Amino acid sequence: MVKLLSAVAALVLVLTAGAATASTIVFDNLGPDDTYDNVGGWFATTSSSFNQSAVTTFTPTGTGELDELWAAMWRDPGPNELTLSLCSDGGSEPGGILWQETFMGVLGSSFGDVLHLSGLGGPTITAGVQYWLIADGPDEVGGLGYWYVNNKGDLGLDGIGVNDWSAWTIFDDVARKGLRVGVTPIPEPATMLLAAAGLLGLVLRRRS
Numbered sequence: 001m002v003k004l005l006s007a008v009a010a011l012v013l014v015l016t017a018g019a020a021t022a023s024t025i026v027f028d029n030l031g032p033d034d035t036y037d038n039v040g041g042w043f044a045t046t047s048s049s050f051n052q053s054a055v056t057t058f059t060p061t062g063t064g065e066l067d068e069l070w071a072a073m074w075r076d077p078g079p080n081e082l083t084l085s086l087c088s089d090g091g092s093e094p095g096g097i098l099w100q101e102t103f104m105g106v107l108g109s110s111f112g113d114v115l116h117l118s119g120l121g122g123p124t125i126t127a128g129v130q131y132w133l134i135a136d137g138p139d140e141v142g143g144l145g146y147w148y149v150n151n152k153g154d155l156g157l158d159g160i161g162v163n164d165w166s167a168w169t170i171f172d173d174v175a176r177k178g179l180r181v182g183v184t185p186i187p188e189p190a191t192m193l194l195a196a197a198g199l200l201g202l203v204l205r206r207r208s
Contacts, residue, residue, distance in 0.1 A: 066122025
């Protein structure tokens, strides 16, 4: 019986691991064919006197580990460097940093380009909870990146931060920046138990 239960447990792990490999979209305000607004947007930049960050919010419809991001971002000629920070909800502004990573050479250089990052291995985000995503350009003076807003009428908290996030300008009920979020789903305990029970029943039936 011990060997039987061990075999069933192993099968459950294999099945749930396989089911978790596909990314599930939990937020998406990009338009058809990844289009976005061709007028409105914010920039992340650094000058000799200040730096500016672009920030938006999203609320996922499902729970899972952050795996993929698409964003309506591109850059002018200059340093191709981007730092993304996922933050908790601080109410009217970003809260604490949950995940942060710097990427090199990932931004396109013309309007219509869409940033796509995969295999992020980020933290677990929870359905129904609001999060903030912040984009920062390079520390080097002259870096300039654009993050355009969506064209689907999606509204919410959105804005900018300046001087290393020392001050925020956040607007409510405005067009949010174009963004799609994908996660690796986390199997619920009830689902795993159901799978185990089903496998155990099949094994016992075959042995009888």
